[in-house]
Amino acid sequence: MSGRSRNTTRARVTLSDVAELAGVSVGTASRALSGNGRMRPETRRRVKDAAQSLDFRPNQQAQSLHTGRSWTVGLITTDGIGRFSIPVLLGAEDALGAGRISVLLCDTRGDLIRERHHLQNLMDRRVDGIIVTGRRTDPRPPLPGVHDGVPVVYALSPSTDPLDISIVSDDEQGCGLAVEHLLSSGRARIAHVTGPAHHAAAADRARFTERLLNDASLGFATGRAHFGDWSEAWGRRAAETVLRAAPDTDAFFCGNDQIARGVTDTLRERGVRVPDQVAVVGYDNWDAMTLASRPPLTTVDVDLTEIGRIAALRLLEAIDEKSSPGLHRVPCRLIVRDSA
């Protein structure tokens, strides 16, 4: 056996090795490989063959140093990396990875010190752009101290500055899908159970839903939205409350899937048939909840991956100076299962 360890390739090959083998200068070799400059086809061939036979790969650091582009973007997630930021991240990585751009991951865990530190690091590395994302849909203050020419896109949590580029979910349209679906299947006594009132996701959805019901000359079955937390336990409790306050309720529209599942459990245990007697619609389309629920939940899918993808595309535009500032809303989709 050779002394070289397994799974390895030979030491690093530089452009000058290629040039030497091809019998040309480094400059020519560079132009031959990049396609720039005019030269005899035969020369180009010779260089390309040399590069191939040596398995040459250009040193990105050297390239970046010279061109000023690092082909890297920073992805800052503020609220830990969780169920919401992952799909966004995936969508972004997908759109960026299609080109030669890589993603530097930074988790700030909601800590401003850490955020500044990571930001500084990203600037030092000369990233071409930055995507900021977070768990909550509440607006967040813009990143402080970003250098000129480094564009930033906010995904999921928009920036408070309307001139920044932000990509968010279209909650209003999402609520529209749910309400529409319930109304068109003949429901008219709709209750709304959701998360904490101080979360934008809860407050906004409640507001939109109320307006939509009003537009149909209806209101909440219980006269108000029920704010609590995002848990199944709250869903279970709230369902009891609603059934007591408005026994003729024929539908629950819930602020997320966990609440919806809790509601469904209470209904089933009380012998209320879903969806025959009461319909239930969730929000988020979280498989682990919607599929395990009995019956599986009809829900509003916030297309997080698409949000990430669009954020990445917008960032690429901005990097190419084709900026398009402002807020962009990504539509939701209704996933119809058995609960409504």
Add this chain to the structure above:
Amino acid sequence: MSGRSRNTTRARVTLSDVAELAGVSVGTASRALSGNGRMRPETRRRVKDAAQSLDFRPNQQAQSLHTGRSWTVGLITTDGIGRFSIPVLLGAEDALGAGRISVLLCDTRGDLIRERHHLQNLMDRRVDGIIVTGRRTDPRPPLPGVHDGVPVVYALSPSTDPLDISIVSDDEQGCGLAVEHLLSSGRARIAHVTGPAHHAAAADRARFTERLLNDASLGFATGRAHFGDWSEAWGRRAAETVLRAAPDTDAFFCGNDQIARGVTDTLRERGVRVPDQVAVVGYDNWDAMTLASRPPLTTVDVDLTEIGRIAALRLLEAIDEKSSPGLHRVPCRLIVRDSA
């Protein structure tokens, strides 16, 4: 208002700007800031002051080009970025970010082509090391074509090559915790419900559990482990089966929390009191399942964050040539809640 957009700082400052302001040469400025070389304290001060007043930050790309270290590691996740790889990733990012090392994220989505592509990209960027992680605990073939001197650590899914550095969860010890807990609380008719037999996580845990029961002169309550999938629905069905086959079963040890929750639901609906009559123990400590379950689940916590952290530390060692090859097992913890 100035023409400069908000939230920005002045154009990039280089070391030569600093040197000029301090009235020294670039070389001297470099030494002054890095602490290398001897020089008059006053000169060093002058340079440092200049650097500070200009808000100088060295260009990482230039540094890396010269020193050969990129202060970057690649994190390849093979199975999409999911519930299991996230905490690993977080732990790694945590341990690495403490230094000046950043993480380049690569998601291969189980595609070998994509894996090669990402790997190539990481090599081109001259990463200092690579962490490979995946959703499954099944061993995976080592990364092909890694250059000499670029260490690789496998987290969660070990490499099939025992000479590679792999960090995995200690399933045997984890099962020990669960079985121990059940036995010491007087259970003796223990059933085991778990995922697909062709998943290492399922097969291993079943094997370990059986051995542990045998050590206590016991066996599975139903005489065998029950393999299915990782879902609640399977847990619900399996519970029925077990209760029919061995009505005197007094405990369920489940391969994950979803199955455990399903089991618990069936038990409750059949009027079996948990944990009074039958105890239930899950695996993974997935909050969304364990806390929403009624009662909340006692479970084995696979310390994924710790796995990520240790993987990062091992990688750092390997980068500094203090390699420690082989498999390393991270112990689990038992989280006792109300179900057992």
Add this chain to the structure above:
DNA sequence: CGCAAATGCGCAAACGTTTTCCATGCCGGA
């Protein structure tokens, strides 16, 4: 066949650092 234009390719600067080597200038000691 001669001249201008086009083509092909090498040279060297540049990107922003780090580091090696070397030239000062100053000290003390002989």
Add this chain to the structure above:
DNA sequence: TCCGGCATGGAAAACGTTTGCGCATTTGCG
């Protein structure tokens, strides 16, 4: 007074690319 040695800091090479410039050499056209 002269010299060795040390402290200080400058010049320049190096890392591996890209690219502007200019010199040959070929080509085109009259």
